[in-house]
Amino acid sequence: MTTQRTTHQLSSPVTVVGLGPMGRALAGALLEKGHPLTVWNRTPEKAEDLVARGARSAATVAEAVSASPVTVMCLKDYATMYEVFDPAGEAPAGRTLVNLNSGTPQEAQAAHSWAGERGMEYLDGAIMVPPPLVGQPGAVFLYSGSREVFDKQRETLASLGDPRHLGTDPGLAVLHNTALLEMMFATMNGWLHAAALVGSAGVPASRFAELAFGWFMPTVVSNTFFLEQAANLDKAHYPGDLGTMEMNLNALEHIARTSEEQGIHSRQPHVMKEIAEQAIADGYGDRSYLSLFEVFKKAAQAQGPSRPRP
Incomplete structure (x- = not known):
């Protein structure tokens, strides 16, 4: 005491x-x-x-x-x-x-x-x-x-x-923040899109994660987050306790605007922002950023499997 x-x-x-x-x-x-x-x-x-x-x-x-x-x-x-x-x-x-x-x-x-x-x-x-x-x-x-x-x-x-x-x-703190967050979101989008891609053939995200991050992570970043969260993708379980899609959209908006202010190519952050907006429109505003997986899956389902052009 x-x-x-x-x-x-x-x-x-x-x-x-x-x-x-x-x-x-x-x-x-x-x-x-x-x-x-x-x-x-x-x-x-x-x-x-x-x-x-x-x-x-x-x-x-x-x-x-x-x-x-x-x-x-x-x-x-x-x-x-x-x-x-x-x-x-x-x-x-x-x-x-x-x-x-x-x-x-x-x-x-x-x-x-x-x-x-x-x-x-x-x-x-x-x-x-x-x-x-x-x-x-x-x-x-x-x-x-x-x-x-x-x-x-x-x-x-x-x-x-x-x-x-x-x-x-x-402005340096927020500039570094948006740069680091863009790196995080781009990595997350790549993983979710890749999981949706193999998922179109019926491969569970948890199975793909073992191969994907056994290959990707040792050379890029040591982190078990994606492996731990893969099972949640398979269960469509996206609790927003630590951050919702609405909150992440706010960050993505700042990344896009910062890219414009700094005079660099801003299409990538704008695309990520548009995908997050689609997730919110689909009812995932109070879920975590991982719910973007549902947007990627729906897009693949709507388009159907690709076929060779004649």
């Missing part, structure tokens, strides 16, 4: 704004590390389990921000940030805002200017792990913006995982 009290006294107070699955994970990790925590969410009921663990729920964003020297924000996008924080008036002045939503580099740079106009110190960031890994030593968090602000908040940021400062350009 003494150790807990000492840790609590030494840890800086933090506010978390936005209590979706990731926001709750951030708040939980901060509580675990002994930070006095204030939380705010537009749906107050989402704070109940955190309050039961020792957090304080603020009635307004102004009250929440005023409670701590640093506020960690995890909302849907930059537009939502403005919508939530503008009514707070002058309350954020003199405090630090760490923004962990996703978007594009231009949006991050505009947010940095917006925060400066309101007297806030600002870091833009990106979370590179799913909610269950937040707070673990190997959980990678990317940050960009003032090095001085990053160093000042490093101890608090380290409570969430491994903080990596990428540079003073506020």
